[in-house]
Amino acid sequence: QKPIVIKFSHVVAENTPKGQMANKFRDLVAERLKGKVEVEVYPNSQLFGDNKVLEAMLLGDVQMAAPSLSKFSRYTKKLQLYDLPFLFENIDAVDRFQHGPAGQKLLQSVSKKGLIGLGYLHNGMKQLTASKPLRVPEDARGLKFRIMSSDVLAAQFKALGAIPLKKPFSEVFTLLQTKAIDGQENTWSNIYSKKFYEVQPYITESNHGVLDYMVVTSQEFWNGLPADIRAEVKSALDEAIAFGNQVAKEKAKSDKQKIIDSKRCTLIELTPAERAQWVEVMRPVWKKFERQIGKDLIDAAYASNQAK
Amino acid sequence: MTTVGLFALLFICMLLGMPIALALGLSSITTILLFSNDSLASIALKLFESLSEHYTLLAIPFFILSSAFLSTGGVAKRIIRFALSVVGHIRGGIAMASVMACMIFAAVSGSSPATVAAIGTIVITGMVRAGYPESFAAGVITNAGTLGILIPPSIVMLVYAAATEVSAARMFMAGFIPGLMMGLILMVAIYIAARIKKIPSQPWAGFREVFIAGGSAFGGLMLIIIVLGSIYGGVASPTEAAAVSAVYAFAIAVFGYRDMGPLKNVPWRLESESVGTAILRNTGQIIKALPKCVTDKDVNKVLLDASKVSIMLLFIIANAMLFAHVLTSERIPHHLAELIVSWGLSPWMFLVVVNLLLLAAGNFMEPSAILLIMAPILFPIAMKLGIDPIHLGIIMVVNMEIGMLTPPVGLNLFVTAGITGHSIGWVIRAAAPWLILLLFFLIIITYVPQVSLFLPEFLDKLHGY
Amino acid sequence: MFLRILNRTEEAIICLLLVLTTLLVFADVVMRFGFNSGFMWTQELTLHMSAWFVLFGASYGIKVGSHIGMDAFVKLFPPLGRRILTAIGCLLGLLYCGLVLYGSWIYLAKVKKIGIELEDLPIPAWIAHGMLIVGFTFLSIRILLLLRDVIIGRADGFRHADEAKESMEIVEELSKEEGLK
Ligand code: NA
Ligand code: NA
Numbered sequence: 001q002k003p004i005v006i007k008f009s010h011v012v013a014e015n016t017p018k019g020q021m022a023n024k025f026r027d028l029v030a031e032r033l034k035g036k037v038e039v040e041v042y043p044n045s046q047l048f049g050d051n052k053v054l055e056a057m058l059l060g061d062v063q064m065a066a067p068s069l070s071k072f073s074r075y076t077k078k079l080q081l082y083d084l085p086f087l088f089e090n091i092d093a094v095d096r097f098q099h100g101p102a103g104q105k106l107l108q109s110v111s112k113k114g115l116i117g118l119g120y121l122h123n124g125m126k127q128l129t130a131s132k133p134l135r136v137p138e139d140a141r142g143l144k145f146r147i148m149s150s151d152v153l154a155a156q157f158k159a160l161g162a163i164p165l166k167k168p169f170s171e172v173f174t175l176l177q178t179k180a181i182d183g184q185e186n187t188w189s190n191i192y193s194k195k196f197y198e199v200q201p202y203i204t205e206s207n208h209g210v211l212d213y214m215v216v217t218s219q220e221f222w223n224g225l226p227a228d229i230r231a232e233v234k235s236a237l238d239e240a241i242a243f244g245n246q247v248a249k250e251k252a253k254s255d256k257q258k259i260i261d262s263k264r265c266t267l268i269e270l271t272p273a274e275r276a277q278w279v280e281v282m283r284p285v286w287k288k289f290e291r292q293i294g295k296d297l298i299d300a301a302y303a304s305n306q307a308k
Numbered sequence: 309m310t311t312v313g314l315f316a317l318l319f320i321c322m323l324l325g326m327p328i329a330l331a332l333g334l335s336s337i338t339t340i341l342l343f344s345n346d347s348l349a350s351i352a353l354k355l356f357e358s359l360s361e362h363y364t365l366l367a368i369p370f371f372i373l374s375s376a377f378l379s380t381g382g383v384a385k386r387i388i389r390f391a392l393s394v395v396g397h398i399r400g401g402i403a404m405a406s407v408m409a410c411m412i413f414a415a416v417s418g419s420s421p422a423t424v425a426a427i428g429t430i431v432i433t434g435m436v437r438a439g440y441p442e443s444f445a446a447g448v449i450t451n452a453g454t455l456g457i458l459i460p461p462s463i464v465m466l467v468y469a470a471a472t473e474v475s476a477a478r479m480f481m482a483g484f485i486p487g488l489m490m491g492l493i494l495m496v497a498i499y500i501a502a503r504i505k506k507i508p509s510q511p512w513a514g515f516r517e518v519f520i521a522g523g524s525a526f527g528g529l530m531l532i533i534i535v536l537g538s539i540y541g542g543v544a545s546p547t548e549a550a551a552v553s554a555v556y557a558f559a560i561a562v563f564g565y566r567d568m569g570p571l572k573n574v575p576w577r578l579e580s581e582s583v584g585t586a587i588l589r590n591t592g593q594i595i596k597a598l599p600k601c602v603t604d605k606d607v608n609k610v611l612l613d614a615s616k617v618s619i620m621l622l623f624i625i626a627n628a629m630l631f632a633h634v635l636t637s638e639r640i641p642h643h644l645a646e647l648i649v650s651w652g653l654s655p656w657m658f659l660v661v662v663n664l665l666l667l668a669a670g671n672f673m674e675p676s677a678i679l680l681i682m683a684p685i686l687f688p689i690a691m692k693l694g695i696d697p698i699h700l701g702i703i704m705v706v707n708m709e710i711g712m713l714t715p716p717v718g719l720n721l722f723v724t725a726g727i728t729g730h731s732i733g734w735v736i737r738a739a740a741p742w743l744i745l746l747l748f749f750l751i752i753i754t755y756v757p758q759v760s761l762f763l764p765e766f767l768d769k770l771h772g773y
Numbered sequence: 774m775f776l777r778i779l780n781r782t783e784e785a786i787i788c789l790l791l792v793l794t795t796l797l798v799f800a801d802v803v804m805r806f807g808f809n810s811g812f813m814w815t816q817e818l819t820l821h822m823s824a825w826f827v828l829f830g831a832s833y834g835i836k837v838g839s840h841i842g843m844d845a846f847v848k849l850f851p852p853l854g855r856r857i858l859t860a861i862g863c864l865l866g867l868l869y870c871g872l873v874l875y876g877s878w879i880y881l882a883k884v885k886k887i888g889i890e891l892e893d894l895p896i897p898a899w900i901a902h903g904m905l906i907v908g909f910t911f912l913s914i915r916i917l918l919l920l921r922d923v924i925i926g927r928a929d930g931f932r933h934a935d936e937a938k939e940s941m942e943i944v945e946e947l948s949k950e951e952g953l954k
Pocket of ligand 1: 415458461462
């Protein structure tokens, strides 16, 4: 009997946390479900880009993917929660929320469209990079920032009086290099791997938001798996995700250090007073999306900042 | 098995004379139906993704549109006059000027056949009149025209950038020095040949002529500044610069030079007209002419021609991506890469294989299609061997240049045959001696990566990275 | 008369899509560089218009014979042989269109059933991607017409124009002006 094939499609290189997580998952499944299930990993958008992979999944041609949470806006508005600025203090708060009941329930928010969230994977906390030093919100006024397609992120930069621009990832480096765009927000690992630190002289360590992924599959595929195999696959995935998250945390640290060591850009650390100003300017964004996301969810997420 | 089936089907379809796009599409879909579990629905989805998710590829229709306006707008004539005024007095100068004209035109246009057509038409006849053998003239231009894809901007480089996610701007920069070098090699060869064949030169027309000719060609030359300036000056990305250049080419052809469109033959300044009234009159006329462009015959023809070529290219590209998708989901590049890696080739030997493969493909296929099929296979292997992606790109582009000169499918050969009215066989013989230069050049490009990498790396250093 | 209006409309739509796509990207640059602002929806619209442009224009390419192909092999045969080979090519082309149409239908039905919109534009995805059906239907019709012409002996190939031939028109024009040749 032929093994069940899980095509795992993602858009990043194999040495990234996501790439390593996918490969770990492949290896664990090969070890534990030999002959029954086989995972094929397709990195670097070889199979589908993030915009189309979910459609391909619903058609049954891809079984697993891990798009960034902002990419789900066409499927649910609830996940916009993760884009809200200054909602989580740090990545541990994100962890607490995701493992709590509200975070787990949120995995089901895409089920109406035929998808199932299987778990969250970190990339890390986002920092601001720019062609000029950003210490207080006023510094960002009038600057052009590249963002992913997300209403929340657009509102966040508009709150600063800055101009959010949507540009394909492939063009960002050139636009930053030539200063056609003034800045962008991203995690330490993306700033390092995409070499943005080479073309952006200033990085503000703002930790103002989180960039996470959701590992998804289609209900049709998942519910069609024999129960015992499903449980095995899920436990292998959970283990792989835990491993990926560990890699992500270490990578955030080491990539930050590599950026500092490169001496190609200046790191700006905010004083508590300066950070409070950013929070004050950006937090009104929450109110705008309260109806779409749900106030209870926002409260639950905010509460996770208090370690139990 | 799958690989054999896929390529056999593609080959049969192409032999039947089917449009390449349909041949690529059909062989991909049939392979999927026969050998894999993927659904037809996901193929439709992939086809739409190929057409709608590649922002970089948008530069192709934009550059084609801008080239179309320039070619019909008489810009080529002005560029030739300028080139002639600069190097026309050197022995073999008209031929050298023609090469220079090709280089300048290449710096505003992204296509090789367009370069041959725009420059060749005028200069081949001109050279024959000045006492050059016709085969000499035709051979030089057919070769120099290939610079269209080596000197930026270049449609072929954009295709490579899209296929491998290498930065298009860096590719453009990397093509600059090789382009100048190839132009110089051609000029030196011409000078030597002209000495041997005792070909006459033109008298030096003086700096006045250089300035006048330069001024008259200024509108066209500005495009180089606009394209390269806006990319490196922080105004726009390559794709956006292409759109800007299309809009500019339209404006300069219709309102500037007025060789076409609603203002055709309307002078900027009438006799006995004061500057003030001329400005007023022209402003009024341009405002009135703008809506007329919608129904203008010349403008519509340029638009439709550019559309035809763009659709043809983009449709091939979309189907070639489908083809590449089949290759990937069947893990063919993966296996092929493992095979080649297992041969234990050194990078040196691998590049020989790459060149032979591409030269063979260049005999039969159109550059964009070759790149889209070959790049996904060769790129990962090259990365494993530590070859620079930009260097690999330039090697591929030079191979594509040669492909334009080799029968049976060689676009530049067709154009020159059309211009001169001679047979393809005659053109092949005329171009052959110069083709050898190009092969020699390919060897330099392949084994001296610094030629391609110097400028992008130097610019990076200049910026302190 | 009716046919002429139809032809003109087709050409106008093709040109309009190209012009609008170009102008949208141009406007993006002007807005960003000149006015320090930008729109969130232009990129998605641009990309979709360029997809519509190609899908809608592909069949026109068959009509005017602008799709590049390799006709060296077919040219080796006498006219009847050419017609037979081209007819086979047409049938294979129709098979391709049929398969894509079938796949598109399932895909669009699925997207419509899930009910998703585009990312930045409030347009249902199945409508935006519906050009797949329109384009490939027209493409099938044009290939059928070509097949008819091949059968009754009015055509013996896909009538390949190519980039070379396109460029030749420039040549003719320039020679006319120059009074050369
Ligand atoms: Na060029
Ligand atoms: Na060739």
